[in-house]
Amino acid sequence: MTDPFVIGFGGLAALVTLIALRMPIAYAMILVGGIGVSLLDGPGVLLSQLKTLAYGQFSIYDLSVVPMFVLMGALASASGLSASLFRGANAWFGRFRGGTAMAAIAACAGFGAVCGSSLATASTMGKVALPELRSSGYSGALSTGTLAAGGVLGILIPPSVVLVLYSVIVEANIATMFMAAFIPGFLAVALFLVTIAIHVRIDPEAGPAGVAVSGRRLVTDTVAMAPVAIIFGVVIGGIYLGLYNPTPAAAVGAALVWLHGALTGGLRWRQVREALLETAAISGMIYLILLGAEMLKVFMSRGGVPQAMAESMLGSDLPPVLVLALLLGALILLGCLMDSLSMILLAIPFFWPVLVALNGGDAVIASEAGFGMTNDDLKIWFGILALIVVELGLITPPVGMNVYVISAIARDVPMRETFLGVIPFFVAEIFRVALLIAFPALVLWFPHWMAG
């Protein structure tokens, strides 16, 4: 038991067991990390760490955008933004076959532009769009599948809380990561729209065309979407152009959503109180996992586990792209066990050293690198790929939180049908990951171009 390495892997096994037994993930990490460090370095080290560790973690400046984006999303869900987005998109798309489902996807994307969470996007848009889809005669599978998949856009389109956490772990620039997510986000929307088009081509009964709205309605409904465009432009546009840091941007965004909600009457004191408590629950959960992940990281790097994993991967002589695919596959499997936030915080500290080692070590130049790019680019590229695959867990059994959220709203559609309805979108997502692996420029071009 004196070998740090044995203790390290023993800790990992204990962690997985605890998580599988439904110990809250944060406390499983805290328990294993704390006990592990005490075993390796003696309890004195742990006790002196705890004097400032939590305060130090919670006061990291880059993380301060997290509660702000969470509040922004909670306020956006409570205000009428989602309804006007869906109405506006439906005015354009509704007349086509499958158009109302396409409108729901577009509205999810728009909502994702002010909200950084998948569940919030799925539940908010679900409440708005499901009744409309069902009353327009859309099949249960197509309506619920569309909304469960559309919810994923909440995280894929910046701002994204998961992406912020990834940036903090691998020490990437949040603004650069948000830029990198831009084109892949649009690609997701495009592929989802194509998926619906194919679905209704094969099964025209699933999504009947609606009646075209009058030109006048088209104008008013489009104008009603302007607040979202303005808020997205001010927040994300400001970050892209380097006008301000993500934190002030998130603050301005939250303030604008609040202002809009107060002016349109959607936000009263009761809704604000609910939004604040929801923010408290979600942010508290995220920060506690962060603290646990930090304690676990201290323990694991002391035990040499990430380094050992990197070396064994290096010794396996597998081609880098295959290892990358294996790591992404492992994330998809982990998605069966836990949510995306925990997964990013738990797995990335182990996966990232492996990729750096495969790429050729710390000081590698692009022409000699295993992935043919610098470590900085690899960081961006892998971040976007990881972001996509950790979200897949939200729409696949057995966890599939988005599916549960939508099923809770659509009580007349069996959950099995929802999972079936999601499958085409899942295939579209796998296709997108393959595209991004084959053409890294889809991720890297925009941030490079913005950097000049």
Added chain:
Amino acid sequence: MTEQPRGPGIEGFLRAAITAWALAGGGLLVLVIALNVLSVVGGAVVGRPFPGDFEITEIGIAVAVFAFLPYCQMTGANVKAEILTSRAGPRLRALMGLAASLTALAFSVLLLWRMWFGLLDQKAYGYTTTILQFPHWIAFAAVLVSLVLLAAASGLTLFHDRQDVATFGTR
């Protein structure tokens, strides 16, 4: 995340206090947001951002998040894996709930004890922020209140988990 009904007596009082403390943390978050907005507007209009906005953001968010933790524990917002044990019997689930609450209680008491000494360190060495010279120990004091409430919240969940175990244990 559903709010459980507030019982009478000590439990009702604790639930109200924990919720109020989380709302106070939310209020602090709103203040930090307002400050950042002012700083952006000030930077754009007057050409001078609010001095020390970075460090106020850091401390304000840290204190606010600590204030969220007891509410998080009380409402069971901490995420768990949902795969293997969803088919396990209610007895195993109740036992794991009990273990989780015990861990939370032990950790909050440990952290309370250690951060008390952290506070004494901060005060003894006179640590302050760089620009505004705000003493860190004041933030630590607010954090300690949060940790006391976190211990109380863990005590509440522990009490309910113990009842669950007693209920399912006899079946």
